Amino acid sequence: MTDLRLTWVQPEDLIGHELRQAAQDGRDATRIADRWHAAGGLPAPDRAGASPVPATPQLRALAGELLNELALLPTPPTEREPTDLPAIRAACPSWPDTPAEPSPALSVPRLHAAWLGRAVGCLLGKPVEKLPLSGIRALARATGNWPLRTWFTAEGVPDELAAAYPWNRRSAPTSLAENIDGMPEDDDLNYPLLTVLLLRRHGRAFTTADVARLWLDELPAGRTFTAERVAYRNLLAGIEPPETARYRNPFREWIGAAIRADVHGWTNPGDPAAAAAQAHREATLTHTANGVYGAMFVAAVIAAAARTDEVHGCLRAGLSVVPPRSRLAEAVAFGIESARAHRDFETVADALHAAYGHYHWVHVLxxxxxxxxxxxHADGDFGGSICRAVSGGWDTDSNGATAGSVAGLLAGHPARLPEHWTAPLKNRLATSVAGFDGTGFDTLAELTRAVTHGPAGQEPQKEARRT
Structure with a gap:
């Protein structure tokens, strides 16, 4: 009989991550860490969602006990990194004003370019997700694709290199140059679909509880990861938001909320404050503090990008909704400064890894x-944006997706995106979100425009039109 290894939720896998989180948010967990390691407990899995071997019943019970103790440790004051929206706004001296008049909805072609950009960037990053930076560079160099400028390929990669840096097991059959046939399923695309459904059902007045109900109705649990899976488990255990983001959730400052933020920006064009507030309501189901800021930042950047073709002002708009003394604001500022300081992006990536390489590869910072x-560094160029985001490592498909969304929106029309990027997608998205499998990106653009100013409570059609 084979053991079922449920990833991202077992106490013995959570404890090491929570000990890391305690160190990051200023709690002294030394005594608890000592007890865990003395009992034979392992550190947090480095890249996988589960430890190499299952824990004994005794060790799993100890992990649960220690998680409860960690939750009781006093946390330093949160003035620098609050989670409640009023406190976040109070901490942001440059919080953007609400426009006097609502901006018109984005055009269907511009939304089409944003959806395509998100998909292309995600697909570019899929085969190298979880690989270290050295592996990404080695695989690209082996095929003459460095600096990165096109799809990854396995053709021409030496056997010893392929063995040292194996492609992502689930993604390789559908995301290399030689086998791309439409856009395969990915959580970076599933979540925007769910947000479109959310806005069709509840409009802009949706609550965090509405998000939870939608997930339980429409999102298969097996398609969730890290903080989202923990929050899903918490919902099934009867825990309600926002406690779903806190209870035994060491991933609450990871990237998950940020990958769900695009639609909030697309549907609040020219209004970064409204986009950020909307993203906050969704993010607090699963995340706190910097994890929430990541979503607000992305939503505000995209809302600003909807009314300009200049990326640098969009990044300033994103920073305006993030508490300036927070670690996320510092990380974003460091990224911008590093990009301005070096002409070679490989040097930029090295500087980022030197500064933030001690964080987990899925952490938001x-x-x-x-x-x-x-x-x-790419200055708004589409291919340059996605290739730099992916070539820098860490969460390659998520970073590629968000960079592609922003750059696609800035491009303003799908015809302005290079065909060698868009043609392999064949205007077809695979997904397990009911009613959307096989949908075209042009149709998704139409659906997104329809919910930008749509009435609350409108129920979506059962099936999206396929192309």
Missing amino acids: PNAALLAAALT
Whole structure:
């Protein structure tokens, strides 16, 4: 019989991550860490969602006990990094004003370019997700694709190199140059679909509880990861938001909320404050503090990008909704400064990894720094933005997706995106979100425009039109 290894939720896998989180938010967990390691407990898995071997019942019970003790440790004051929206706004001296008149909805072609950009950037990063920076560079160099400028390929990669740096097991069959046939399923695309459904059902007045109900209705649990899976488990255990983001959730400052923020920006064009507030309501189901800021930052950047073709002002708009004394604001600023300081992006990436390499590869801080650096360095160029975001490592598909969304929106029309990037997607998205499998990106653009100023409570059609 094979053991079922449920990732991202077992106490013995959570404890090491929570000990890291305690160190990052200023709690002294030395005594608890000593007890865990003395009992034979392992550190947090470095890249996988589960430890190499299952824990004994005794060790799993101890992990649960220690998680409860960690939750009781006093946390330093949160003035620098609050989670409640009023406190966040109070901490942001440059919080953007609300426009006197609502901006018109984005055009369907501009939304089409943003959806395509998100998909292309995600797909570019899929085969190298979880690989170290050295592996990404080695694989690209082996095929003459460095600096990165096109899809990864396995053709021409020496066997010993392929063995040392194996492609992402789940993604390689559908995301290399030789086998791309439409856009395969990815959580970076599933979540925007769910947000479109959210806005169709509840409008802009949706609550965090509405997000939770939508997930339970429409999102398969097996398609969630890290903080989202923990929050899903908490909902099934009867824990309500916002406690779903806190209870035994050491991933609450990871990147998950940021990958769900695009639609909030697309549907609040020219209004970064409204986009950020909307993203906050969704993010607090699963995240706190910097994890929430990551979503607010992305939403505000995209809302600003909807009314300009200049990326640097968009990044300033994103920073305006992030508490300036927070670690996320520092990471974004560091990414921008590093990009401005070096002409060679490989040097930029090295600087980011030297500064933030001690964080987990899915944590929001290194990834936000890399995203800001890639967008700054590429100066709005589509291919340059996604290639820099992916070539910098860490959460490659998520960073590629967000960079592609921003750069696609700045491009303003799908015809302005290079065909060698968009043609392999064949205007077809695979997903397990019911009613959307096989949908075209042009159709998704139409659906997104329809919810920009749509009435609250409108129920979506059962099936999206396929192309």
